[in-house]
Amino acid sequence: xxRREALRQTALAAGAAALWASLPARTWAALAAPAGWSATxxxxxxxxxxxxxxxTATSPGAGAVAIGRFIITQATEFYPPQSIDTLRRAxxxxxxxxxxxFNQSFAALSVAEREQxxxxxEAARQSGTHxxxxxxxxxxxxxxxxxxxxxxxxxxxxxPGSFNGSLKLAxxxxxxxx
Amino acid sequence: xxxxxxxxxxxxxxFDAIVIGSGISGGWAAxxxxxxxxxxxxxxxxxxxxxxxxxxxxxxxxxDFSHRNKTPRAVVTANPIAKKCYAxxxxxxxxxxxxxxxPYVQDRPFDWIRGYQxxxxxxxxxxxxxxxxxxxxxxxARDGFGEWPITYDELAPWYSxxxxxxxxxxxxxGLETLPDGEFLxxxxxxxxxxxxxxxxxxxxxxxxxxxxxxxxxxxxxPQHLAQNRGQxxxxxxxxxxxxxxxxxxxxxxxxxxxxxxGRLTLRPHSVVESILHDPATGRASxxxxxxxxxxxxxxxxxxVIFANASCLNTNLLLLNSTSAxxxxxxxxxxxxxxxxxxxxxxxxxxxxxxEGFEDSYYSGRRPTxxxxxxxxxxxxxxxxxxxxxxxxxxxxRAGWQQGNxxxxxGAAFKDRITRPGxxxxxxxxxxxxxxxxxxxVRLSSDRKDAWGIPQLVTSIGYDDNDEKLLRDFLARGxxxxxxxxxxxxxxxxxxxxxxxxxxxxxGVRMGHDSKTSLLNRWNQLHACANVFVTDGAxxxxxxxxxxxxxxxALAARAAQHAVAELKKGxx
Numbered sequence: 001x002x003r004r005e006a007l008r009q010t011a012l013a014a015g016a017a018a019l020w021a022s023l024p025a026r027t028w029a030a031l032a033a034p035a036g037w038s039a040t041x042x043x044x045x046x047x048x049x050x051x052x053x054x055x056t057a058t059s060p061g062a063g064a065v066a067i068g069r070f071i072i073t074q075a076t077e078f079y080p081p082q083s084i085d086t087l088r089r090a091x092x093x094x095x096x097x098x099x100x101x102f103n104q105s106f107a108a109l110s111v112a113e114r115e116q117x118x119x120x121x122e123a124a125r126q127s128g129t130h131x132x133x134x135x136x137x138x139x140x141x142x143x144x145x146x147x148x149x150x151x152x153x154x155x156x157x158x159x160p161g162s163f164n165g166s167l168k169l170a171x172x173x174x175x176x177x178x
Numbered sequence: 179x180x181x182x183x184x185x186x187x188x189x190x191x192x193f194d195a196i197v198i199g200s201g202i203s204g205g206w207a208a209x210x211x212x213x214x215x216x217x218x219x220x221x222x223x224x225x226x227x228x229x230x231x232x233x234x235x236x237x238x239x240x241x242d243f244s245h246r247n248k249t250p251r252a253v254v255t256a257n258p259i260a261k262k263c264y265a266x267x268x269x270x271x272x273x274x275x276x277x278x279x280x281p282y283v284q285d286r287p288f289d290w291i292r293g294y295q296x297x298x299x300x301x302x303x304x305x306x307x308x309x310x311x312x313x314x315x316x317x318x319a320r321d322g323f324g325e326w327p328i329t330y331d332e333l334a335p336w337y338s339x340x341x342x343x344x345x346x347x348x349x350x351x352g353l354e355t356l357p358d359g360e361f362l363x364x365x366x367x368x369x370x371x372x373x374x375x376x377x378x379x380x381x382x383x384x385x386x387x388x389x390x391x392x393x394x395x396x397x398x399x400p401q402h403l404a405q406n407r408g409q410x411x412x413x414x415x416x417x418x419x420x421x422x423x424x425x426x427x428x429x430x431x432x433x434x435x436x437x438x439x440g441r442l443t444l445r446p447h448s449v450v451e452s453i454l455h456d457p458a459t460g461r462a463s464x465x466x467x468x469x470x471x472x473x474x475x476x477x478x479x480x481x482v483i484f485a486n487a488s489c490l491n492t493n494l495l496l497l498n499s500t501s502a503x504x505x506x507x508x509x510x511x512x513x514x515x516x517x518x519x520x521x522x523x524x525x526x527x528x529x530x531x532x533e534g535f536e537d538s539y540y541s542g543r544r545p546t547x548x549x550x551x552x553x554x555x556x557x558x559x560x561x562x563x564x565x566x567x568x569x570x571x572x573x574x575r576a577g578w579q580q581g582n583x584x585x586x587x588g589a590a591f592k593d594r595i596t597r598p599g600x601x602x603x604x605x606x607x608x609x610x611x612x613x614x615x616x617x618x619v620r621l622s623s624d625r626k627d628a629w630g631i632p633q634l635v636t637s638i639g640y641d642d643n644d645e646k647l648l649r650d651f652l653a654r655g656x657x658x659x660x661x662x663x664x665x666x667x668x669x670x671x672x673x674x675x676x677x678x679x680x681x682x683x684x685g686v687r688m689g690h691d692s693k694t695s696l697l698n699r700w701n702q703l704h705a706c707a708n709v710f711v712t713d714g715a716x717x718x719x720x721x722x723x724x725x726x727x728x729x730x731a732l733a734a735r736a737a738q739h740a741v742a743e744l745k746k747g748x749x
Binding site: 051052053054056074077078079080081111115118119122123133136137140141142144145146147150153154156157158159160161162163164165166167168169173174175176177178 | 237239240241245246247248249250251252365366367368369371372411412413414536537538539540541542543544575577578579581582583585586587588589591592593595596597598599
């Protein structure tokens with residue numbers, strides 16, 4: 001029985017397709033704005049996330065999936081309480097670094113300048129866990145589990161149908177999203 | 179005390195058989211009893227979960243979860259025990275007991291992972307299924323800590339019986355330490371796993387690397403299609419419930435089969451408080467049930483009672499089933515009820531990286547892994563510890579998560595981390611623990627749950643044998659990964675509490691001798707023959723195998739015996 005046949009016999013017969021179609025289309029942009037954060041903070045985090053994962057020829061960047069709101073919400077609800085302070089500190093430090101280096105806010109910089117600021121910030125020594133790691137982790141999580149991240153930057157196959165243990169990898173092949 | 183004849187509505191409350199619990203072993207008892215013609219009542223303390231209809235997250239995408247399938251801090255804080263389970267997350271939390279709703283007392287730390295719903299933990303099990311070997315049944319007697327009243331040969335046909343119906347994938351490996359069963363085609367190994375298999379088996383004769391065996395339909399047979407179950411789609415989202423019915427659960431397989439006979443009555447929200455003992459007959463007459471919602475008490479009656487409430491809850495239920503004849507709990511004439519509880523030692527794991535194989539990849543998500551049957555102390559005592567361990571392992575390439583620790587930003591960084599990263603390999607142990615009399619559960623003398631039932635006290639811990647066995651696994655694992663040519667080998671002792679293995683067994687152990695055991699060779703209480711215990715509580719020892727397949731085989735075998743005894747007029 002091939003995959004299509006298996007699907008027809010089981011999932012469709014059981015109404016699984018209907019379940020699929022009825023799923024709420026939740027996006028982070030649709031969530032309420034997090035308390036205690038200004039629109040400017042959120043926009044700055046979105047810009048930082050979009051600098052880490054920019055739009056490329058085949059897929060949008062992290063800015064396209066409201067990554068600032070994701071980072072704040074996830075840090076608030078999922079990470080230990082002190083993560084919020086870490087996040088605030090990182091935002092302030094990154095903006096201060098861009099003013100020091102280019103005499104302008106992070107938002108006003110070119111893409112190349114933003115990359116320079118973040119590269120230098122990530123390389124700077126910090127006592128304890130580097131605050132940039134939190135931003136990077138949350139950016140990657142939010143982006144690669146988003147629909148564009150999973151389906152365009154990676155390969156997403158919700159129903160593989162079978163397992164192939166020996167597949168020749170072409171140089172252009174992306175990782176599986178799951 | 180029974181009040182059978184005078185209970186209002188006694189007729190409607192009387193069945194041929196009662197099965198307490200609808201999980202993996204209760205489902206089997208129900209199916210076999212119903213198919214043999216018995217009107218059977220299945221009592222489940224949790225809510226109903228209908229196959230497919232009640233798997234709300236089964237087909238969700240990562241972006242459909244508000245926390246992207248991470249568990250929010252508030253849920254973690256409220257569930258300090260459940261959240262330790264690897265399978266507990268935003269997509270599956272609805273199938274796990276919430277810690278604050280079902281408290282218990284930890285005399286010594288024990289992580290008790292539970293699933294209270296129709297289907298029990300059969301919805302959220304790891305689905306790895308291996309037969310025990312004769313060495314596992316003979317081990318306790320050889321090593322002087324117990325005695326199984328059955329042999330491998332006696333159970334083998336019942337393994338076949340449950341395997342054919344459930345659908346077990348695996349290779350015919352021809353190993354005495356892990357007997358073959360009735361198999362559907364096995365899953366494949368990937369290229370690095372094949373490489374590891376060759377290196378390990380070349381360097382260490384007697385250590386067999388085989389593909390894991392699991393309860394997934396890799397090629398559904400007519401009996402599976404008749405159950406309306408389909409082929410495994412290699413999604414590996416099993417803990418959400420499978421809309422294809424591709425893995426075995428009570429919900430997808432045994433309960434529908436029982437229902438199809440027209441003789442099944444399934445009653446959710448039914449907390450069984452105790453089994454009733456009738457002094458006139460010397461038998462159990464029925465059960466006392468507290469409605470989980472209304473908290474109203476009711477009684478149900480039957481000639482045969484199967485206790486399949488899950489290992490520790492079956493212990494609790496028998497301990498709480500006191501009467502003039504059994505003041506210390508049903509069948510407990512010697513104070514051994516609740517004792518000799520054992521589990522699996524999961525503390526050790528190793529991980530490493532494997533260089534090369536850069537143009538090799540895989541597709542699909544395999545719901546099992548490689549394994550190595552126990553090779554320690556198999557034919558005789560060889561080490562400074564008793565018994566042995568099974569090893570699980572597998573290899574895979576890093577995905578986008580490789581970017582979490584990699585420096586860089588921008589298009590080149592994005593490009594790099596969206597391509598398959600280096601290969602990693604891991605190993606973990608599943609060690610046998612020796613049942614000790616002091617490892618026990620008992621009833622709390624002062625604390626009760628929301629239904630007025632005494633809370634369970636767990637007093638279960640590791641001992642020196644477990645520490646030695648762990649050290650041996652870590653040393654053998656290191657040498658095997660070195661033989662594979664792996665680099666950056668890291669060995670780890672998680673120090674996890676007993677219980678988190680979710681393989682707790684014993685407390686109502688089987689044995690020939692009624693002075694040293696609770697159950698006879700047919701899983702009947704020595705002292706109350708119409709009560710059968712066929713869940714993890716019945717286990718005399720733990721073996722190194724995942725235990726569910728053995729619970730299923732024991733349940734089916736005991737049910738058939740119960741029917742035969744009823745027909746002979748012995749029950």
